[in-house]
Amino acid sequence: MKLPTIKGFDEEAFNKYLKNTGWLMFGKIISLVVNLAITTYLGPILFGNLSFGLSLVAILAAVGGLGLDTFIIREVIQEPGKRDEILGTSLWLRIITNGLLIPIAIGIYLISHSLSSNPGESLVLLIALLSFASFFKSFNVIDSYFQSQVQSKYVVQVQNISLVVTSIFKILIIAFSLPLIYIVVAYILDAVVLAIGLIIAYQKRGLNIFNWSFNKTRAKLLLKKSSPLILSAVMVTIYMKIDVVMLKSVGSKAVGIYSSAQNLSEAWYFIPTAIITSVFPALLNARKTDLVRYKKRLGNLYDLLVYINIPIALFISFFAADIIHIAYSGKYDGAGIMLSIHIWSGIFVFLGMASSQYLIAEGYTKISFYRTAAGAIVNILLNLWLIPKYAGVGASLATLVACFVSTFYLLLIPKTRHQGIMMLKSLFLVTAFQKIFKH
Structure with missing residues:
Protein backbone atom coordinates (compact mmCIF):
# COMPACT_ATOMS: atom_id res chain seq x y z
CA MET A 1 0.00 0.00 0.00
CA LYS A 2 1.37 3.38 -0.99
CA LEU A 3 1.69 5.78 1.91
CA PRO A 4 -0.43 8.91 1.46
CA THR A 5 0.90 12.40 1.29
CA ILE A 6 -0.83 15.27 3.01
CA LYS A 7 -2.03 17.11 -0.04
CA GLY A 8 -2.19 20.87 0.18
CA PHE A 9 0.43 21.24 2.87
CA ASP A 10 3.32 23.55 2.06
CA GLU A 11 6.11 21.09 1.21
CA GLU A 12 8.80 23.76 1.43
CA ALA A 13 7.63 24.82 4.90
CA PHE A 14 7.47 21.18 5.97
CA ASN A 15 11.05 20.54 4.80
CA LYS A 16 12.22 23.69 6.55
CA TYR A 17 10.55 22.52 9.75
CA LEU A 18 12.28 19.13 9.54
CA LYS A 19 15.62 20.85 8.97
CA ASN A 20 15.10 23.14 11.95
CA THR A 21 14.22 20.21 14.20
CA GLY A 22 17.09 18.04 13.00
CA TRP A 23 19.21 18.80 16.03
CA LEU A 24 16.26 18.15 18.31
CA MET A 25 15.79 14.70 16.76
CA PHE A 26 19.52 14.06 17.06
CA GLY A 27 19.23 14.84 20.76
CA LYS A 28 16.30 12.43 21.11
CA ILE A 29 18.27 9.61 19.50
CA ILE A 30 21.33 10.20 21.70
CA SER A 31 19.06 10.31 24.75
CA LEU A 32 17.44 7.02 23.72
CA VAL A 33 20.80 5.25 23.34
CA VAL A 34 22.10 6.50 26.70
CA ASN A 35 18.84 5.63 28.48
CA LEU A 36 18.96 2.10 27.04
CA ALA A 37 22.47 1.75 28.47
CA ILE A 38 21.37 3.09 31.88
CA THR A 39 18.32 0.79 31.97
CA THR A 40 20.45 -2.25 31.17
CA TYR A 41 23.11 -1.21 33.69
CA LEU A 42 20.71 -0.74 36.60
CA GLY A 43 18.63 -3.89 36.17
CA PRO A 44 14.88 -4.22 36.92
CA ILE A 45 14.87 -3.41 40.67
CA LEU A 46 17.06 -0.29 40.65
CA PHE A 47 15.54 0.93 37.39
CA GLY A 48 12.10 0.34 38.92
CA ASN A 49 13.03 2.57 41.87
CA LEU A 50 14.25 5.28 39.51
CA SER A 51 11.15 5.06 37.28
CA PHE A 52 8.85 5.26 40.29
CA GLY A 53 10.63 8.35 41.60
CA LEU A 54 10.60 10.07 38.22
CA SER A 55 6.88 9.36 37.71
CA LEU A 56 5.84 10.56 41.17
CA VAL A 57 7.87 13.76 40.83
CA ALA A 58 6.56 14.33 37.28
CA ILE A 59 2.96 14.35 38.51
CA LEU A 60 3.80 16.99 41.12
CA ALA A 61 5.97 18.93 38.65
CA ALA A 62 2.82 19.43 36.55
CA VAL A 63 1.53 21.54 39.44
CA GLY A 64 4.85 23.40 39.63
CA GLY A 65 4.48 24.54 36.02
CA LEU A 66 1.30 26.40 37.08
CA GLY A 67 0.01 26.12 33.50
CA LEU A 68 1.85 29.37 32.75
CA ASP A 69 3.72 28.52 29.54
CA THR A 70 0.96 29.49 27.11
CA PHE A 71 0.10 32.64 29.01
CA ILE A 72 3.71 33.81 29.31
CA ILE A 73 3.99 33.61 25.52
CA ARG A 74 0.71 35.45 25.00
CA GLU A 75 1.38 38.12 27.64
CA VAL A 76 4.88 38.90 26.27
CA ILE A 77 3.50 39.23 22.72
CA GLN A 78 0.64 41.47 23.86
CA GLU A 79 2.73 43.61 26.25
CA PRO A 80 6.37 43.54 25.10
CA GLY A 81 7.13 46.56 27.25
CA LYS A 82 6.20 44.56 30.37
CA ARG A 83 8.52 41.66 29.49
CA ASP A 84 10.68 41.91 32.63
CA GLU A 85 7.64 42.08 34.90
CA ILE A 86 5.90 39.12 33.22
CA LEU A 87 8.98 36.88 33.24
CA GLY A 88 10.08 37.90 36.75
CA THR A 89 6.63 37.34 38.23
CA SER A 90 6.28 33.98 36.49
CA LEU A 91 9.73 32.86 37.68
CA TRP A 92 9.05 33.68 41.32
CA LEU A 93 5.63 32.02 41.23
CA ARG A 94 7.27 28.84 39.95
CA ILE A 95 10.22 28.99 42.35
CA ILE A 96 7.90 29.30 45.36
CA THR A 97 5.57 26.55 44.14
CA ASN A 98 8.34 24.12 43.19
CA GLY A 99 10.11 24.81 46.48
CA LEU A 100 6.96 23.87 48.41
CA LEU A 101 6.51 20.73 46.31
CA ILE A 102 9.81 19.21 47.50
CA PRO A 103 8.58 18.45 51.08
CA ILE A 104 5.12 17.61 49.70
CA ALA A 105 6.64 14.95 47.39
CA ILE A 106 8.61 13.47 50.29
CA GLY A 107 5.47 13.51 52.48
CA ILE A 108 3.33 11.76 49.86
CA TYR A 109 6.00 9.11 49.40
CA LEU A 110 6.39 8.52 53.16
CA ILE A 111 2.63 8.06 53.56
CA SER A 112 2.36 5.66 50.61
CA HIS A 113 5.48 3.81 51.77
CA SER A 114 4.09 3.28 55.28
CA LEU A 115 0.73 2.03 53.94
CA SER A 116 2.19 -0.28 51.28
CA SER A 117 2.04 -4.05 51.81
CA ASN A 118 5.25 -4.35 49.75
CA PRO A 119 7.21 -1.17 50.64
CA GLY A 120 10.73 -2.26 49.69
CA GLU A 121 13.69 -0.07 50.57
CA SER A 122 13.23 3.58 51.49
CA LEU A 123 13.50 5.99 48.56
CA VAL A 124 13.28 9.24 50.52
CA LEU A 125 16.66 10.54 49.33
CA LEU A 126 15.90 9.60 45.71
CA ILE A 127 12.52 11.40 45.81
CA ALA A 128 14.07 14.46 47.50
CA LEU A 129 16.87 14.77 44.93
CA LEU A 130 14.56 14.27 41.93
CA SER A 131 12.20 16.91 43.36
CA PHE A 132 15.17 19.25 43.71
CA ALA A 133 16.03 18.65 40.04
CA SER A 134 12.45 19.52 39.13
CA PHE A 135 12.85 22.79 41.06
CA PHE A 136 15.27 24.12 38.41
CA LYS A 137 12.58 23.75 35.75
CA SER A 138 11.28 27.06 37.10
CA PHE A 139 13.71 28.71 34.68
CA ASN A 140 11.78 27.31 31.73
CA VAL A 141 10.04 30.69 31.67
CA ILE A 142 13.01 31.71 29.48
CA ASP A 143 12.01 28.95 27.05
CA SER A 144 8.53 30.51 26.88
CA TYR A 145 10.08 33.89 26.13
CA PHE A 146 12.11 32.50 23.21
CA GLN A 147 8.95 30.82 21.88
CA SER A 148 7.16 34.17 21.97
CA GLN A 149 9.95 35.60 19.82
CA VAL A 150 9.99 32.57 17.48
CA GLN A 151 13.58 31.86 18.58
CA SER A 152 13.25 28.30 19.89
CA LYS A 153 16.51 27.34 18.13
CA TYR A 154 18.41 28.85 21.07
CA VAL A 155 16.56 26.56 23.49
CA VAL A 156 17.30 23.51 21.32
CA GLN A 157 21.01 24.43 21.34
CA VAL A 158 21.01 24.68 25.13
CA GLN A 159 19.11 21.39 25.46
CA ASN A 160 21.64 19.61 23.27
CA ILE A 161 24.59 20.98 25.26
CA SER A 162 22.91 19.83 28.48
CA LEU A 163 22.24 16.43 26.90
CA VAL A 164 25.87 15.97 25.86
CA VAL A 165 27.18 16.93 29.32
CA THR A 166 24.81 14.61 31.20
CA SER A 167 25.25 11.79 28.67
CA ILE A 168 29.02 11.85 29.23
CA PHE A 169 28.39 11.86 32.98
CA LYS A 170 26.03 8.85 32.71
CA ILE A 171 28.52 6.93 30.55
CA LEU A 172 31.21 7.53 33.20
CA ILE A 173 28.79 6.24 35.87
CA ILE A 174 28.40 3.00 33.92
CA ALA A 175 32.14 2.77 33.20
CA PHE A 176 33.04 3.08 36.91
CA SER A 177 30.06 0.96 38.11
CA LEU A 178 28.76 3.71 40.39
CA PRO A 179 25.51 3.29 42.39
CA LEU A 180 22.01 4.58 41.50
CA ILE A 181 22.36 7.79 43.48
CA TYR A 182 24.92 9.07 40.95
CA ILE A 183 22.38 8.66 38.15
CA VAL A 184 19.93 10.69 40.23
CA VAL A 185 22.65 13.34 40.57
CA ALA A 186 22.88 13.28 36.76
CA TYR A 187 19.24 14.43 36.61
CA ILE A 188 20.09 17.33 38.90
CA LEU A 189 23.11 18.16 36.74
CA ASP A 190 20.90 18.12 33.65
CA ALA A 191 18.41 20.51 35.25
CA VAL A 192 21.14 22.86 36.51
CA VAL A 193 23.04 22.94 33.19
CA LEU A 194 19.78 23.58 31.33
CA ALA A 195 18.81 26.43 33.68
CA ILE A 196 22.26 28.03 33.43
CA GLY A 197 22.26 27.58 29.66
CA LEU A 198 18.88 29.29 29.33
CA ILE A 199 20.08 32.22 31.44
CA ILE A 200 23.26 32.58 29.35
CA ALA A 201 21.28 32.37 26.09
CA TYR A 202 18.92 35.08 27.40
CA GLN A 203 21.79 37.32 28.49
CA LYS A 204 23.61 36.92 25.15
CA ARG A 205 20.57 38.36 23.36
CA GLY A 206 21.40 41.68 25.06
CA LEU A 207 18.82 41.17 27.81
CA ASN A 208 19.32 41.01 31.58
CA ILE A 209 17.60 38.59 33.94
CA PHE A 210 18.51 40.90 36.85
CA ASN A 211 16.07 43.47 35.48
CA TRP A 212 13.17 41.10 36.14
CA SER A 213 10.70 42.13 38.82
CA PHE A 214 7.82 40.61 40.76
CA ASN A 215 4.42 42.27 40.60
CA LYS A 216 1.69 41.08 42.96
CA THR A 217 -1.15 42.26 40.71
CA ARG A 218 0.43 40.55 37.72
CA ALA A 219 0.85 37.36 39.78
CA LYS A 220 -2.85 37.27 40.66
CA LEU A 221 -3.79 37.91 37.03
CA LEU A 222 -1.53 35.14 35.72
CA LEU A 223 -2.76 32.63 38.29
CA LYS A 224 -6.38 33.50 37.57
CA LYS A 225 -5.88 32.92 33.85
CA SER A 226 -3.79 29.77 34.16
CA SER A 227 -5.59 28.01 37.03
CA PRO A 228 -7.80 25.86 34.75
CA LEU A 229 -4.67 24.68 32.92
CA ILE A 230 -2.99 23.55 36.17
CA LEU A 231 -5.62 20.86 36.68
CA SER A 232 -5.45 19.99 32.99
CA ALA A 233 -1.65 19.55 33.16
CA VAL A 234 -1.98 17.37 36.25
CA MET A 235 -4.60 15.21 34.50
CA VAL A 236 -2.34 14.79 31.47
CA THR A 237 0.59 13.73 33.67
CA ILE A 238 -1.56 11.37 35.76
CA TYR A 239 -2.87 9.91 32.52
CA MET A 240 0.72 9.24 31.34
CA LYS A 241 2.50 8.36 34.62
CA ILE A 242 0.05 6.93 37.15
CA ASP A 243 0.52 3.32 35.97
CA VAL A 244 4.17 3.33 37.10
CA VAL A 245 3.29 4.85 40.49
CA MET A 246 0.47 2.36 41.12
CA LEU A 247 2.57 -0.60 39.96
CA LYS A 248 5.00 0.07 42.83
CA SER A 249 2.52 -1.77 45.08
Missing part, protein backbone atom coordinates in the same frame (compact mmCIF):
# COMPACT_ATOMS: atom_id res chain seq x y z
CA VAL A 250 3.60 -5.00 43.35
CA GLY A 251 7.30 -4.24 43.80
CA SER A 252 10.22 -2.36 42.26
CA LYS A 253 11.09 -5.23 39.93
CA ALA A 254 7.61 -5.14 38.38
CA VAL A 255 7.97 -1.37 37.90
CA GLY A 256 11.35 -1.80 36.24
CA ILE A 257 10.21 -4.50 33.81
CA TYR A 258 7.10 -2.54 32.84
CA SER A 259 9.02 0.73 32.47
CA SER A 260 11.58 -0.93 30.19
CA ALA A 261 8.75 -1.90 27.83
CA GLN A 262 7.02 1.48 28.15
CA ASN A 263 10.20 3.40 27.32
CA LEU A 264 10.80 1.39 24.14
CA SER A 265 7.15 1.74 23.15
CA GLU A 266 7.29 5.54 23.49
CA ALA A 267 10.85 6.05 22.20
CA TRP A 268 9.79 7.04 18.67
CA TYR A 269 6.89 9.33 19.63
CA PHE A 270 8.90 12.42 18.66
CA ILE A 271 8.53 11.56 14.95
CA PRO A 272 4.70 11.73 14.73
CA THR A 273 4.83 14.71 17.11
CA ALA A 274 7.07 16.53 14.63
CA ILE A 275 4.64 15.75 11.80
CA ILE A 276 1.61 16.95 13.75
CA THR A 277 3.33 20.15 14.88
CA SER A 278 4.57 20.93 11.37
CA VAL A 279 1.15 20.70 9.72
CA PHE A 280 -0.74 22.62 12.41
CA PRO A 281 -0.17 26.06 10.78
CA ALA A 282 -1.49 24.70 7.47
CA LEU A 283 -4.58 23.40 9.24
CA LEU A 284 -5.24 26.80 10.79
CA ASN A 285 -4.75 28.50 7.44
CA ALA A 286 -7.16 26.11 5.71
CA ARG A 287 -9.79 26.71 8.40
CA LYS A 288 -9.72 30.43 7.62
CA THR A 289 -9.96 30.07 3.86
CA ASP A 290 -11.59 26.76 2.94
CA LEU A 291 -13.49 24.57 5.42
CA VAL A 292 -13.76 21.67 2.96
CA ARG A 293 -10.00 21.65 2.49
CA TYR A 294 -9.58 21.99 6.29
CA LYS A 295 -11.64 18.84 6.88
CA LYS A 296 -9.80 16.97 4.12
CA ARG A 297 -6.42 17.87 5.59
CA LEU A 298 -7.48 16.59 8.99
CA GLY A 299 -8.61 13.32 7.42
CA ASN A 300 -5.33 12.98 5.52
CA LEU A 301 -3.38 13.63 8.72
CA TYR A 302 -5.33 10.92 10.59
CA ASP A 303 -4.70 8.50 7.69
CA LEU A 304 -0.98 9.24 7.64
CA LEU A 305 -0.58 8.66 11.38
CA VAL A 306 -2.42 5.35 11.18
CA TYR A 307 -0.37 4.19 8.17
CA ILE A 308 2.86 5.03 9.99
CA ASN A 309 1.84 3.33 13.22
CA ILE A 310 0.24 0.07 12.07
CA PRO A 311 3.33 -1.46 10.37
CA ILE A 312 5.52 -0.49 13.35
CA ALA A 313 3.01 -1.86 15.87
CA LEU A 314 2.63 -5.12 13.93
CA PHE A 315 6.40 -5.61 13.62
CA ILE A 316 7.05 -4.90 17.31
CA SER A 317 4.12 -7.09 18.41
CA PHE A 318 5.57 -10.09 16.58
CA PHE A 319 9.18 -9.55 17.68
CA ALA A 320 8.65 -7.84 21.06
CA ALA A 321 10.37 -10.55 23.11
CA ASP A 322 13.42 -10.54 20.82
CA ILE A 323 13.58 -6.73 20.83
CA ILE A 324 13.49 -6.62 24.64
CA HIS A 325 16.13 -9.34 24.89
CA ILE A 326 18.51 -7.62 22.45
CA ALA A 327 17.93 -4.05 23.71
CA TYR A 328 18.51 -4.92 27.37
CA SER A 329 20.96 -7.82 27.05
CA GLY A 330 18.50 -10.31 28.51
CA LYS A 331 18.00 -8.45 31.82
CA TYR A 332 14.33 -7.63 31.20
CA ASP A 333 13.04 -10.83 29.62
CA GLY A 334 9.33 -11.00 30.41
CA ALA A 335 8.68 -7.43 29.27
CA GLY A 336 8.03 -8.62 25.71
CA ILE A 337 4.30 -9.22 26.19
CA MET A 338 3.97 -5.78 27.82
CA LEU A 339 5.70 -4.15 24.85
CA SER A 340 3.49 -6.03 22.37
CA ILE A 341 0.41 -4.60 24.14
CA HIS A 342 1.72 -1.12 24.96
CA ILE A 343 2.94 -0.41 21.42
CA TRP A 344 -0.68 -0.27 20.19
CA SER A 345 -1.38 2.64 22.55
CA GLY A 346 0.68 4.80 20.21
CA ILE A 347 -1.94 4.78 17.47
CA PHE A 348 -4.50 6.29 19.87
CA VAL A 349 -1.95 8.70 21.33
CA PHE A 350 -1.17 10.09 17.87
CA LEU A 351 -4.80 10.34 16.80
CA GLY A 352 -5.48 12.06 20.12
CA MET A 353 -2.63 14.52 19.55
CA ALA A 354 -3.83 15.30 16.03
CA SER A 355 -7.45 15.78 17.10
CA SER A 356 -6.23 18.02 19.94
CA GLN A 357 -5.00 20.41 17.24
CA TYR A 358 -8.56 20.43 15.92
CA LEU A 359 -9.91 21.17 19.41
CA ILE A 360 -7.44 24.06 19.78
CA ALA A 361 -8.36 25.44 16.36
CA GLU A 362 -12.05 25.32 17.22
CA GLY A 363 -11.58 26.70 20.74
CA TYR A 364 -12.87 23.53 22.44
CA THR A 365 -10.41 23.66 25.35
CA LYS A 366 -12.88 22.30 27.89
CA ILE A 367 -13.49 19.21 25.77
CA SER A 368 -9.73 18.72 25.58
CA PHE A 369 -9.61 18.71 29.39
CA TYR A 370 -12.59 16.39 29.75
CA ARG A 371 -11.15 13.79 27.38
CA THR A 372 -7.84 13.77 29.26
CA ALA A 373 -9.67 13.50 32.59
CA ALA A 374 -11.71 10.59 31.22
CA GLY A 375 -8.50 8.82 30.17
CA ALA A 376 -6.91 9.42 33.59
CA ILE A 377 -9.94 8.11 35.48
CA VAL A 378 -10.23 5.01 33.29
CA ASN A 379 -6.50 4.37 33.68
CA ILE A 380 -6.65 4.59 37.48
CA LEU A 381 -9.75 2.36 37.77
CA LEU A 382 -8.37 -0.28 35.42
CA ASN A 383 -4.99 -0.23 37.18
CA LEU A 384 -6.72 -0.80 40.53
CA TRP A 385 -8.38 -3.88 39.04
CA LEU A 386 -5.71 -5.27 36.71
CA ILE A 387 -2.37 -4.57 38.45
CA PRO A 388 -3.02 -6.85 41.48
CA LYS A 389 -3.91 -9.68 39.07
CA TYR A 390 -1.53 -9.21 36.16
CA ALA A 391 1.12 -6.68 37.31
CA GLY A 392 2.85 -5.03 34.30
CA VAL A 393 0.65 -6.79 31.75
CA GLY A 394 -2.39 -5.34 33.54
CA ALA A 395 -0.83 -1.85 33.50
CA SER A 396 -0.20 -2.20 29.74
CA LEU A 397 -3.81 -3.21 29.10
CA ALA A 398 -5.05 -0.33 31.28
CA THR A 399 -2.94 2.15 29.32
CA LEU A 400 -4.20 0.80 25.98
CA VAL A 401 -7.86 1.07 26.97
CA ALA A 402 -7.38 4.49 28.59
CA CYS A 403 -5.72 5.86 25.44
CA PHE A 404 -8.62 4.54 23.32
CA VAL A 405 -11.23 6.09 25.64
CA SER A 406 -9.45 9.45 25.76
CA THR A 407 -9.05 9.66 21.97
CA PHE A 408 -12.58 8.57 21.06
CA TYR A 409 -14.23 10.57 23.83
CA LEU A 410 -15.04 12.95 20.97
CA LEU A 411 -17.73 10.49 19.82
CA LEU A 412 -19.73 11.30 22.96
CA ILE A 413 -19.94 15.04 22.19
CA PRO A 414 -22.36 16.01 19.37
CA LYS A 415 -20.24 18.89 18.03
CA THR A 416 -17.07 16.77 17.85
CA ARG A 417 -18.65 13.44 16.87
CA HIS A 418 -17.77 13.87 13.19
CA GLN A 419 -14.07 14.03 14.16
CA GLY A 420 -14.40 10.81 16.11
CA ILE A 421 -16.01 9.15 13.08
CA MET A 422 -13.20 10.43 10.83
CA MET A 423 -10.62 8.89 13.16
CA LEU A 424 -12.52 5.59 13.26
CA LYS A 425 -12.54 5.48 9.46
CA SER A 426 -8.80 6.06 9.41
CA LEU A 427 -8.22 3.48 12.16
CA PHE A 428 -10.11 0.73 10.33
CA LEU A 429 -8.58 1.75 6.96
CA VAL A 430 -12.00 2.68 5.54
CA THR A 431 -10.64 5.81 3.84
CA ALA A 432 -7.64 3.83 2.57
CA PHE A 433 -9.87 1.32 0.79
CA GLN A 434 -12.07 4.12 -0.52
CA LYS A 435 -9.01 5.72 -2.13
CA ILE A 436 -7.84 2.38 -3.56
CA PHE A 437 -11.19 1.50 -5.15
CA LYS A 438 -11.69 5.09 -6.30
CA HIS A 439 -8.62 4.69 -8.51
